[in-house]
Amino acid sequence: MNHPQAPDTTARRRTDLVRPPLASGTRTSPKSSGRAVPGTEWMDREYAFHQMLHPRTVGVRPDPGRCLMLRRCANLRQQLASLRAKGRVPRVCLYALTTTPEAEPPVRSLEEARAFAVRKGWQVGSEQVFVDHTGPTHPDHRPGWARVQRQLQSGFADGVVALTQATITPHHDEYDQQLRWCADRYVFIALVHPEIAAVRP
Template sequence: MTTTRTVPDRTWMDRDNRLAASLDPSYRRPPRPGLWLKRLREQGNDGALNEFDRRRVRQLRLVAYASTLAGADAERDGDLARIRVMVEARGHFVGHFLSDQLGPQEPTRRPGWQEARRLIQQGFADGIACLDRYAISANNDEYELEVRWLAEHAAPLLLDRHEAAT
């Protein structure tokens, strides 16, 4: 008795990509996720900063946010001080300093990040500044969701090291 084995069709991804490209002419797969996330963040920042520049009533108030390893202190390690220096060099103002311990939970479950979002929603801060994207999340999907949330609230996200560099 002979058994027949079917070989899985591995070309379905190529067909799916061609279909997506034919339906949306602007569709392009990002060659590097870091570069794509950088562009996404910069687009959101451009909109937020242009709106803020148009109003021009005061300095941009930012939340300095850092993630630290378990048992470490962002203040002692100098992360928050480096963020403050970066923000002030760009002509903005740090109004709040927040940090969380780095862990497996998504950003919206961290108390410091929740507080940063609340400050933006209630108008006490205009945006967030971090050393790099990993302070928010190493997961591309989680990071993208946070960048989109900030863009929807016209809140810039300033990074010392951009996404494509890390």
């Protein structure tokens, strides 16, 4: 006696394992039960490739010095472009530090800052040189830097040239405040030696 055969479910099981391909420019979100997110499939590929190369990498914190440098340079380019459009040559102050209030002016630092400005084609007035000693670290507590700010705010100068970031302040938060102050008044800070030594100004 022939027994009735059970229906063949192999083909159906295989069919269930095969999903139709998604439309071009879509990806499947793992939490969306197959719903497609348009235009982001490249993110999945790049993330998978990055995880393959760096399986233990969770995230890299941006270097604060580089972020500040990029912000300063962006403002510098913007202000120089604005001055060129007006047919004006940038006028700059020079700013440097001495070791003590009684010390001689930092001639070498000022000469290097002046040479930098001359190479850029900027004007430096004879009365546009300001010096502080290295005591107070916050720029707001330095009389020389206060005079620089008055020159910038009153329109007698378009920017200030210093040797390094540490000449203005070694602290990132204080330096960030000075960059914002300058950007808000459409003036700039230029450094002979940029915040990141590997990058040329």
